[in-house]
Amino acid sequence: MSEPLPAGSFNGKTVLVTGSSRGVGADTVRYLAAAGANVVINFRNKAPRAEKLAREVHEKHGAQTLVVGTDLTDAESVASMMGAVKDVFGGLDVLVLNASGGMEQNMGEDYAMRLNRDAQVGVLDAALPLLGPGTRVVFVTSHQAHFIRTTPTMPEYEPVALSKRAGEDALRERIPELAEKGIDLVVVSGDMIEGTITATLLERSNPGAIETRREQAGKLLNVAEFAAEIASAAHEPIPANNERIVGDTSSFNGVS
Template sequence: MADTTPNPLAPGSLEGVRVLVTGSSRGVGADTVRYFAEAGAKVVVNYRNKAARAEKLVAKIREAGGTAIAVGADLTDPESLAALFDTIRAEYGGLDLLVLNASGGMESGMGEDYALRLNRDAQVAALRGALELMPAGARVVFVTSHQAHFIETTPTMPEYEPVARSKRAGEDALVALVPELDERGIGFVVVSGDMIEGTITATLLDRLNPGAIEARREEAGRLYSVSEFAAEIAKAAVEDVPADHLVLLGDVSGFTPLPN
């Protein structure tokens, strides 16, 4: 877990705020949850099968004076997901911020439909489960990539296209729930960034298509690091929600937006 980017959140600014970041035992999720904890939030470190990493992160947060618990859950498993929220209810009594960071689809041996089950169906199920714990004034953040957000108008690497389309499907399904969220007084924002240096997805893509990440870096000028992207997610979680519920990070000149 890199500590190269300053925390964008002021110390104590999230005192008592209850936060769940899905897929937060490592990478972007881990740095994001650390920023929240340093700002005083009570955080939930969620993992699918990296219990040791999650517990190590929780230990570091607690040693620094923060409040954290690690809860394992497979977001594609309804019983596992329900147990996650039962634990949050028992430990924290509710949830004020949900960051839907967990995603995937390039793993082997998970089934042909795994990307869609995780990146669309599980995202909606996680939001539905969280709503039972979230009061008015709470917020939901969905984390995606430009390659997914703009997939209908801008082609991406063939190796990544199934994941990109599944993440765009997830984004669309969540955006469709915004009217219901508005009625509940719950904010919603999509945070989209380019490929992130050092993530598992970038590593897998470069393995399948050697030089792909370097080519994207040259085309974009620069790519966010894990900690830089996490800092942007943390800021989006507390700043005013854009009218279009969308935060686009970095240069998007190479991507064509959908027509209005």
Template sequence: MSRRVALVTGASRGIGAETARILARAGTRVVVNYRAKTKRAEQVVADIVAADGAAAAVQADLTDVVQLDAMFDRVRAVHGRIDALVLNASGGMERGADPGYALRLNRDAQLAVLDRAAALMPHGSRVVFVTSHLAHFHGSRPGLAAYESVARSKRAGEDALRARMPWLAERGISLVVISGDMIDGTITVTLLDRMRPGLIEARRAQAGTIPTVEEFAAEVAAATTAPVATGHTFYVGCTDHYSVPADPHDVVPGFGSTPHRR
């Protein structure tokens, strides 16, 4: 893996940052994408370099076409290729975000990143889309009202990416999805727990255990090279998320549709 290059979006903290560290320890040169937290991204790079790895931080708001093009111009100039694209960045719960932001980031920006990255991805490269059970099973199982707009937009993003699989296959690029239970320590789960105090403990009691950031990131990193067919879905943690004890007013019902399961 010493010559592989991976681009990890949303990698200044949490799952993205830990995924970047794990990939770098395995010898991959990592591009650490971030939107605004420069110091955090630079610290991730410093951690990697201190451990004899190779990484660089590249700022780009994925919803901004100009910034996106600038990021890929730099990747092209420095590395010339991308062997693994980890689509980790997501959002929609930010304070002050407009109603359409979640869909622009979780669907439209994912496609915009993929379109640009594919031009740099050689035969045999891999795209990994990172999502949650609440999003992956959206529409087929009850969910949380507080997370509804994010779950709906991330499900739309997954569907849109899957629709590109024939196009990717023509280029020898595979796409896999990795879906996680509530991940202990992530900003999203922390925010949900603040809205619904006790949510994390209720989920842990219901599922027996929930993955940590480090555990989930290890699975994301492994998915970049796992010998599976395109379209495969990896599940991390219990998939029986819909029975989390909840206030009836905070539950969005499922409608019986069946998501992709492989």
């Protein structure tokens, strides 16, 4: 992977990436560690995978790491994670809200909204005592969610899209409050990403969906490419309307 961040640009800084034991989150951790960051690797299950990533970035880049298993929908679990971050690193410079879901089976009818809206706000609230002036929050979403008000998505993904848009809206409402504290917020929206769990689940429930979207867009980013955009959003100046829109949007109607 080519490095999207200047060498040393995160020296001495601490970054927490939710849902970072695999996929986009893991590659985001890799990029930030390569730029010098201390990294907090958050996972829900599969601890060995998270520990393996921690060893990798420590051995390759000398990154100081903290691996924390957390149920982001459980306030006590989130509070425990933030307590561990405070104990180890003292504070946070960047919070990347990457974890999402809602297509899983047997998680309850309201799981998408609890994870993609309520938990995002809950994690931000729990992190606020660790975030000071000059820090940043990055919220990761999809075009299918970001533009859901004006462009319908496939039925299988609609509950996730609606809940992620609700999460984005709830976080955007906090921008003035965060700005008063010197904390920036940026939304990163990307199209369907090749190789993610969500893409796999969509393809399973709607065969041909990914190929159809690829033909419409001309190209879909892979996991590493989208992670590079997220890592860049943690470093570059805040764009207009606090949003970084990645890739083709010609199939999406209206404004965000």
